[in-house]
Amino acid sequence: MKTNIWTQIFLVTEDLLNKIxxxxxxxxxxxxxxxxFIMYILFLxxxxxxxxxxxxxxNAYFSKNLVNAYTSVAYITNxxxxxxxxxxxxxxxxxxxxxxxxxxxVRVWFxxxxxxxxxxxxxxxxxxLLMVLFIGQTGYYLIWDERSLLLTRMTVSALEVVPVIGxxxxxxxxxxxxxxxxxxxxxxxxxxxxxxxxxxxLWIHYVRMSRPVITPPPALNYxxxxxxxxxxxxxPITATKIADxxxxxxxxxxxxxxxxxxxxxxxxxxxxxWISMILITAALCLIPYPFTNKKPVESAEVVxxxxxxxxxxxxxxxxxxxxxxxxxxGSRFKLLATVKPYRCSGCGVCVGACAFDAIDLPNLLDSDxxxxxxxxxxxxxx
Amino acid sequence: xxxxxxxxxLLCERAADVDGICDKAGNCxxxxxxxxxxxxxxxxxxxxxxxxxxxxxxxxxxxTGCQIGDCYYREGNRMIRERLLGERTPGLKKxxxxxxxxxxxxxxxxxxxxxxxxxxFVAYIKGLEPLAAAPAAAPKPAPAAKxxxxxVAPSEDKKEDAKAAIESKPTAETTxxxxxxxAEAKVDAATTSGDKPAEEKKAEESKAEEKKD
Numbered sequence: 141m142k143t144n145i146w147t148q149i150f151l152v153t154e155d156l157l158n159k160i161x162x163x164x165x166x167x168x169x170x171x172x173x174x175x176x177f178i179m180y181i182l183f184l185x186x187x188x189x190x191x192x193x194x195x196x197x198x199n200a201y202f203s204k205n206l207v208n209a210y211t212s213v214a215y216i217t218n219x220x221x222x223x224x225x226x227x228x229x230x231x232x233x234x235x236x237x238x239x240x241x242x243x244x245x246v247r248v249w250f251x252x253x254x255x256x257x258x259x260x261x262x263x264x265x266x267x268x269l270l271m272v273l274f275i276g277q278t279g280y281y282l283i284w285d286e287r288s289l290l291l292t293r294m295t296v297s298a299l300e301v302v303p304v305i306g307x308x309x310x311x312x313x314x315x316x317x318x319x320x321x322x323x324x325x326x327x328x329x330x331x332x333x334x335x336x337x338x339x340x341x342l343w344i345h346y347v348r349m350s351r352p353v354i355t356p357p358p359a360l361n362y363x364x365x366x367x368x369x370x371x372x373x374x375x376p377i378t379a380t381k382i383a384d385x386x387x388x389x390x391x392x393x394x395x396x397x398x399x400x401x402x403x404x405x406x407x408x409x410x411x412x413x414w415i416s417m418i419l420i421t422a423a424l425c426l427i428p429y430p431f432t433n434k435k436p437v438e439s440a441e442v443v444x445x446x447x448x449x450x451x452x453x454x455x456x457x458x459x460x461x462x463x464x465x466x467x468x469x470g471s472r473f474k475l476l477a478t479v480k481p482y483r484c485s486g487c488g489v490c491v492g493a494c495a496f497d498a499i500d501l502p503n504l505l506d507s508d509x510x511x512x513x514x515x516x517x518x519x520x521x522x
Numbered sequence: 523x524x525x526x527x528x529x530x531x532l533l534c535e536r537a538a539d540v541d542g543i544c545d546k547a548g549n550c551x552x553x554x555x556x557x558x559x560x561x562x563x564x565x566x567x568x569x570x571x572x573x574x575x576x577x578x579x580x581x582x583x584x585x586t587g588c589q590i591g592d593c594y595y596r597e598g599n600r601m602i603r604e605r606l607l608g609e610r611t612p613g614l615k616k617x618x619x620x621x622x623x624x625x626x627x628x629x630x631x632x633x634x635x636x637x638x639x640x641x642x643f644v645a646y647i648k649g650l651e652p653l654a655a656a657p658a659a660a661p662k663p664a665p666a667a668k669x670x671x672x673x674v675a676p677s678e679d680k681k682e683d684a685k686a687a688i689e690s691k692p693t694a695e696t697t698x699x700x701x702x703x704x705a706e707a708k709v710d711a712a713t714t715s716g717d718k719p720a721e722e723k724k725a726e727e728s729k730a731e732e733k734k735d
Contacts, residue, residue: 143630151629151630152631154589154592154629155629155631155632158629163589163590163591163592163627164590166589166591166592169589169591169592170591251594252594253594349596350597351597452611452612456565456597456601456610458565458593458595458596458597458598459595459596485595486562487562487563487566487594487595487598488561488562488563488565488566488598489563489565489595489597489598489601491566491568492565492566492567492568492598492601492602492605493601493612494568494612495568495569495612497570501562501566504561504562504566506566506568506571509559509561509566510570510574512548512559513530513532513559513571513574513575513578513580514574514575514578516528516530516547516548516549516557516559516580517530517557517575517578517579518578518579519528519557
């Protein structure tokens, strides 16, 4: 077994973290669970913001001086107790989510845990990443400051050049032909609706894994919350200028976590933007399909005559590759284990789970292992 | 009597890197009497393999997997850990002396730690009296040492991350497998007493006694 330099990077880092935090609390052993925990932070803080947010560009709640999205955000920030904290938590937890997802992605990539029997997880992960990035962008539209206006106009310009469906896309995005009161309610719908759709995509992300690790230990959650609150305290969100439909803002601060696509759009123009986005997405999706020949997995095989249908292997398989089917007629047992070869990783956990020698890895029979053990045990040591 | 000092290591090929200290056949060159069998994942270790090793004359078994939390195949090391602790079926038979089984959870870079722990374990095993050849022919237990140290890992340090001392838990639920095998295996007084719930005190005591000898 050789390890490459990329795996080595993570091995060294994890060894270091193990010395600091022990393996039980090593954050890199919960790289997949942390984004999920951050998602719950975002759901909760988002719910609190939703209670006071007004998704219009004008003419709402005059009596309370809440006339549009921007002033309602200002009301949350300035008048609601701890409103500014909740808003900042929502913002920075979003940034943290992108960071956590990228760490998750790079780790599974570098440690070679993304292809073959794991391709569903990789591809659904790409979809999840794109969803999270888009949700984050719509969050920036919702504030309705000058940047939101510029972002909206840039998005419209990018959507309009899409052949054939360009105009319907723009009309869907703006909820009409131009920016109107209905536009922001559509943004809010996309923001929240897609957020809950994450749960559906996560289901697909987990569907081939038994017992996915989705809960980090509480200690890590507290540390993460502490970090987020520290960032909130030291970098409070600064006030921005309200969007004015008659103005033409031309520049903005680029948030590196969510708004990089707009930097690309600004630099390359609409055509260049779409080409680069499609190329990047396609490249990410193709990563699990290497064009060099990798050794295929030799999946485990059940010895039908020995299988008693006890389903231990079915319970223990980490990739849900074993299915219990009714035993053929004439069998003494009710069930028979069968392997789905396309899901099998060839790890041999099922061999360890079988007390009847009824399942084998074709390239390493457990009879051979036992033979080797016997031989080594008998050989006299020098 | 055959050589009693052989210790078999069932090693995950992604855990501690032993290529530098082992020859092709699996003999460890730096630790005397240590043999290594490589598996794709420690999860592939069957309790039957450990029993087989003792039956074939090995006097100790080390199971080595990756750090708990970092299995390439997701859960292999957790699985074998739970099997050894008696929390997951199929588990080790009661006839297996728990103190002769050591589990180490080491990442690929921890070869040094593997060597040190293995050396200590081999020395510890050498200090034990020889195993009876086969469980079926087990003679009366020697009084002092046998009601023994539930798998006290040889070293004193209590770090749980690198190794799990295997407690001898009475496995309450008998698996169908165990039921089958139980018929042929005589569970004698010695082994049952070895399976009493682990009491640290007792363990310490019996260990101290061993040291006196």
